[in-house]
Amino acid sequence: MISFGPFTLVANERLLLRQGVPVDLGARAFDILATLAARPNEVVSKKDLLAHVWPDVTVEEGSLRFHMANLRKALGDGKDGARYIATLAGRGYCFVAPISRSGSRNDVHSEVAASYHANLPSRLIRMVGRADDAIALSTQLIAARFVTIVGTGGVGKTTVAVAVGHDVIEVFAGAVHFIDLGALSDPSLVATTVASTLGLSPQSDDAISELIAYLAGGRTLLILDTCEHVIDAAADLATRIFADTPQTHILATSREPLLVEGENVYKLAPLAYPPDDPELTVSVAQGFPASQLFVE
Secondary structure, three states: OEEEOOEEEEHHHOEEEEOOEEOOOOHHHHHHHHHHHOOOOOEEOHHHHHHHHOOOOOOOHHHHHHHHHHHHHHHOOOOOOOOOEEEEOOOEEEEOOOOEEOOOOOOOOHHHHHOOOOOOOOOOOOOOOOHHHHHHHHHHHHHHOEEEEEOOOOOOHHHHHHHHHHHOOOOOOOOEEEEEOOOOOOHHHHHHHHHHHOOOOOOOOOHHHHHHHHHOOOOEEEEEEOOHHHHHHHHHHHHHHHHHOOOEEEEEEEOOOOOOOOOEEEEOOOOOOOOOOOOOOHHHHOOOHHHHHHHO
16 A cells, blocks of 8 residues: 555555545556556656556557546646656656555545445546436446447547446446557457456466456446447457356447347437527527537
């Protein structure tokens, strides 16, 4: 356990607390923090960070910058004099906050740890026009176990999936795992990416079988996000997990259905928008969800 400022980091439980309250931190941002905090006052190169955080995937530095920005925002880095992570141009990053280590965390309520194994991205403070979709999907997911949210690019599939994950997190006692497949270019890495997100290191070439053995141990929700460009591999993985682990629920997002046994398709329509009417008033137009989202 590592403590710094108002924060406590429990790396083996993927838990970050701020004064005892769980901090909603994405999986990649958490991995970046854990890597840097384990090596305080040491410069960690971008290459090393990419290798630790994306061990089985080749990604661009832009992904690292994106998740680093999210991490700094979650920590409040730079606000009110707080300083945790320094950027060294051309070299990498360094964790600069004073830390203390301990081997136990008896002061942390056990229920908090038990309920926060999820790696969900933060829920939007306000989700425009999708509350009914989230409610319907949560109900369908619990009952049917395997649902794919299908819709055009940019329609809000990921936003809704994350909201559903937060809505049902207590049902799964925190065992909700968000897997972003969008950065993958090689379909053969789908299974190892899922395993890596769950904290597994496959010991054989059959990562799916190892995943199934792991998932057989309890109730879990897997959110497979952005499946369309690796759809065959994602479909094969989802089929085997659904068939062989009856306590695992799967929520996928894709521009097209996976077309496999057990899948229930939820079509996410575009937000309602104002008609092309010259008599339309501003007040009426602002009542449509698409207008509200555009204004925000």
